[in-house]
Amino acid sequence: MATAEHPPARSDLPLEPEMHPLVKSVYDGKPHDLVSVGDAIGEVVLKGEHPRGWWIGFLAGFFMLQVLALAVCWLFYLGVGIWGINVPVAWGFAIVNFVWWIGIGHAGTLISAILLLMHQRWRTSINRFSEAMTIFAVMCAGLFPLLHMGRPWFFYWLYPFPNVAGVYPQFRSPLTWDVFAVTTYFTVSLVFWYLGLVPDLAALRDQARKKWQQIAYGLLSLGWRGSAIHWRRYEKVYLILGGISTPLVLSVHTVVSFDFAVSIVPLWHATIFPPFFVAGAIYSGFAMVVLIAIPVRKWYKLEDFFTDHHLDIMGKVMLATGFLVTYGYFSEAWMAWYGHTLYEWGTTIERMFGPYGWSYWCLIGFNCVFPLTFLWSKKMRVSPFWMSLICISVLIGMWFERYVIVITLAREYIPGAWGHYAPTFWDYATMVGSLGLFLFLFFLFLRYLPMISITEVRELLPKKQGGGGGHSIMENAP
Amino acid sequence: MSTVTPDPTHAPGHAPDHGHGHAAHDPTVPVTFGLLAEFGTGDAMAHAIEKAVAAGYTHLDGYSPYPVGEAADALRFPKSEMGPIMFIGGITGACAGFLMQYWANTFGYTLNIGGRPYFSWPSFVPITFEMMVLTTALSGFFGLMALCGLPRYNHPLFNSKAFDRATRDRFFVCIEATDPKFDLAATRAFLNDLHPLSVEEVMD
Numbered sequence: 001m002a003t004a005e006h007p008p009a010r011s012d013l014p015l016e017p018e019m020h021p022l023v024k025s026v027y028d029g030k031p032h033d034l035v036s037v038g039d040a041i042g043e044v045v046l047k048g049e050h051p052r053g054w055w056i057g058f059l060a061g062f063f064m065l066q067v068l069a070l071a072v073c074w075l076f077y078l079g080v081g082i083w084g085i086n087v088p089v090a091w092g093f094a095i096v097n098f099v100w101w102i103g104i105g106h107a108g109t110l111i112s113a114i115l116l117l118m119h120q121r122w123r124t125s126i127n128r129f130s131e132a133m134t135i136f137a138v139m140c141a142g143l144f145p146l147l148h149m150g151r152p153w154f155f156y157w158l159y160p161f162p163n164v165a166g167v168y169p170q171f172r173s174p175l176t177w178d179v180f181a182v183t184t185y186f187t188v189s190l191v192f193w194y195l196g197l198v199p200d201l202a203a204l205r206d207q208a209r210k211k212w213q214q215i216a217y218g219l220l221s222l223g224w225r226g227s228a229i230h231w232r233r234y235e236k237v238y239l240i241l242g243g244i245s246t247p248l249v250l251s252v253h254t255v256v257s258f259d260f261a262v263s264i265v266p267l268w269h270a271t272i273f274p275p276f277f278v279a280g281a282i283y284s285g286f287a288m289v290v291l292i293a294i295p296v297r298k299w300y301k302l303e304d305f306f307t308d309h310h311l312d313i314m315g316k317v318m319l320a321t322g323f324l325v326t327y328g329y330f331s332e333a334w335m336a337w338y339g340h341t342l343y344e345w346g347t348t349i350e351r352m353f354g355p356y357g358w359s360y361w362c363l364i365g366f367n368c369v370f371p372l373t374f375l376w377s378k379k380m381r382v383s384p385f386w387m388s389l390i391c392i393s394v395l396i397g398m399w400f401e402r403y404v405i406v407i408t409l410a411r412e413y414i415p416g417a418w419g420h421y422a423p424t425f426w427d428y429a430t431m432v433g434s435l436g437l438f439l440f441l442f443f444l445f446l447r448y449l450p451m452i453s454i455t456e457v458r459e460l461l462p463k464k465q466g467g468g469g470g471h472s473i474m475e476n477a478p
Numbered sequence: 479m480s481t482v483t484p485d486p487t488h489a490p491g492h493a494p495d496h497g498h499g500h501a502a503h504d505p506t507v508p509v510t511f512g513l514l515a516e517f518g519t520g521d522a523m524a525h526a527i528e529k530a531v532a533a534g535y536t537h538l539d540g541y542s543p544y545p546v547g548e549a550a551d552a553l554r555f556p557k558s559e560m561g562p563i564m565f566i567g568g569i570t571g572a573c574a575g576f577l578m579q580y581w582a583n584t585f586g587y588t589l590n591i592g593g594r595p596y597f598s599w600p601s602f603v604p605i606t607f608e609m610m611v612l613t614t615a616l617s618g619f620f621g622l623m624a625l626c627g628l629p630r631y632n633h634p635l636f637n638s639k640a641f642d643r644a645t646r647d648r649f650f651v652c653i654e655a656t657d658p659k660f661d662l663a664a665t666r667a668f669l670n671d672l673h674p675l676s677v678e679e680v681m682d
Contacts, residue, residue, distance in 0.1 A: 033647065034543060034646060034647035035646060035647050038646055038647075160578060160582050166586065166587060167587050168582035168583065168586045168587040169582070170583070170589055170591065171579040171582065171583050171601065171602055171605060172583070172591050172594065172598055172601040173591075174604075176605070177604040177605055177608075180604070180605045180608040180609070181604065181608050183608075183612075184608040184609070184611055184612040187612060187615065187616070188611060188612065188615040191615045191616065191618075191619045192615070194619075195619060195622075199543075199544075199645070202645045203543065203645040203646060205645070206642040206643070206644075206645045206646060207645075207646065218631065219631075222623070222628045222629035222630075223628055223629050223630040223631045223632075223633060224628065224645075225541055225633060225635055225636075225641075225644060225645075226541045226542050226543060226644050226645055227539045227540070227541055227626070228527070228539060228540035228541070228542065228545075228546065228549035228550045228553055228555070229539060229550060229553065229555050229626075230626045230628075231542070231544075231545035231546070231549075231550065232545070232547070232550040232555055232558045233558040233559070233560050233622055233625060233626060234545070234622060234626075235545050235547075235558075236558045236560040236561060237560050237564070237618040237619070237621075237622050240560065240561065240564050240614065240618060241615055241618060244568070244611050244614050244615065245611075247607075247611070248608075248611045251604065251607060251608065251611075255604055258604075455543065455544050456544075458543055458544045459544045459545070463519075463521075466518075466519065466647060467544075468520065468544055468545075468546070
């Protein structure tokens with residue numbers, strides 16, 4: 001318990017941000033001030049000059065989006081039979097991709113809500129685009145259950161509404177909980193994101209020189225004028241939204257894990273599923289945030305705001321959540337062995353050494369061995385190249401985790417009911433297409449909305465540079 | 479957005495009733511909305527508000543590019559109404575969500591699922607919670623909009639060119655003409671004493 005080994009407590013960190021590397025204080029050789037912050041972030045959107053990287057990303061996304069359109073048209077024409085799903089694996093890629101995307105979305109809410117409550121000021125420069133990422137990822141996630149329905153135009157049957165047949169949803173089913181959880185999650189994330197955008201949109205409105213920009217940002221900013229009374233209410237709402245989004249984000253992936261855990265399939269019926277799913281969601285979500293942030297900050301020269309310090313912290317969060325999921329894998333195998341249940345242990349052996357055993361070892365390699373070896377080193381954590389590799393590895397690993405879970409259905413209880421599952425071309429096309437939808441929307445977001453919160457960075461500036469002296473939003477919101 | 483920044487000495491159309499006589503006046507003739515003082519820092523703005531409130535002004539507001547809590551404190555608005563609004567919204571949503579499930583699965587459309595009772599309340603908890611979060615967020619957003627009178631695109635302050643910088647790098651205090659203590663010359667002199675960067679008459 002030697003105190004010398006302990007890192008300094010959060011309260012010991014210097015308050016003035018110039019003293020810790022959150023916002024580099026120099027801009028074009030001068031210290032950052034309120035105007036330079038607005039210029040550095042706002043002019044990206046207002047000038048509309050976009051680097052080659054933006055065009056590559058946008059066109060790649062646009063092309064993959066066309067693949068999605070094709071896959072969906074073919075699906076609507078022929079039905080879900082074009083996918084590889086069948087009994088016993090009736091979920092297949094649809095649920096794998098659903099859980100993967102919604103997990104990625106969780107990082108945005110974690111950064112914007114949980115870190116807000118914890119007064120983590122470093123979240124300021126990444127919360128806006130992480131929240132955007134959340135919204136787009138949840139949209140991609142929502143696509144899969146909709147398409148998997150077979151008759152997606154009847155999706156509204158999932159909700160209770162008065163109808164002549166007198167039929168209502170079965171509210172004891174986790175699948176119904178899921179509908180409400182994901183819809184709520186999407187709506188609340190949208191409100192949170194938009195509310196954060198309103199003052200920035202007002203700043204863009206007043207900074208814009210082109211007529212259409214003044215009109216568009218003017219309409220979107222709802223006539224915000226920065227009144228002290230409005231700010232006080234605004235901060236209160238923002239704080240409470242942060243407070244309720246925190247249990248919300250935990251509840252959403254918990255409910256997603258209930259889709260599995262409430263069943264009696266061996267290895268699914270486990271109490272570890274909710275925390276294990278939430279940790280995995282944050283793991284993959286942070287990986288996606290870092291993977292996007294690394295090229296974007298380079299293209300738009302925003303290294304002043306998204307610093308190596310951010311990479312370092314996010315690497316540490318990934319290290320922690322990586323160990324949590326690794327513990328989950330260990331616990332699954334341990335409980336199966338220690339529980340002396342024939343089917344649990346048999347399914348574990350099938351999972352590791354059966355026909356899909358390769359995917360289990362891919363999961364362990366991509367999710368545990370590779371990232372958790374290298375994330376220990378600070379040199380790796382602040383290296384854009386290595387962090388990109390680690391993040392890609394985590395994203396692949398977390399995809400395999402869901403694949404391994406879903407493929408359990410192929411061999412569970414009675415060998416006579418065992419089956420085989422193989423994805424088809426259209427499964428892959430839909431998956432690639434959802435990635436296209438995500439990229440397409442994300443690059444449009446970079447083009448039309450400020451990717452970093454101008455208001456919050458201004459608050460973070462030291463007082464002598466015109467800022468709020470490291471006050472983070474909501475600290476004066478009684 | 480910029481229209482008028484007239485010289486106050488011969489600004490037309492405002493009688494000493496200072497905007498109270500809206501019903502009587504010709505709508506084509508601008509009236510004074512208030513006096514807008516510009517400051518360089520949030521502290522100066524909050525200090526000016528403090529002074530103005532101490533001098534007896536009641537119809538005034540501060541405007542800043544980021545929240546300055548001291549300004550709201552100086553305006554004697556220490557606590558916003560949003561907490562109770564969101565709380566009531568959330569409770570309402572939770573009750574409605576629970577009752578909806580209770581009614582639908584107990585009376586509306588009964589299903590025997592594994593022999594459980596129709597009113598198996600523990601399985602209604604997740605949706606009750608989600609509905610609570612949903613209505614809290616929505617009541618917060620719409621409550622904020624309603625209380626702040628937003629969206630509003632035609633606010634008189636937007637007539638001031640200088641006010642564009644309220645979202646950029648300037649901090650403003652506006653004493654409105656509806657204030658009983660408002661007097662164009664006296665209020666202008668009062669604001670000038672606070673060492674603002676500029677004082678401007680804003681027309682409605």
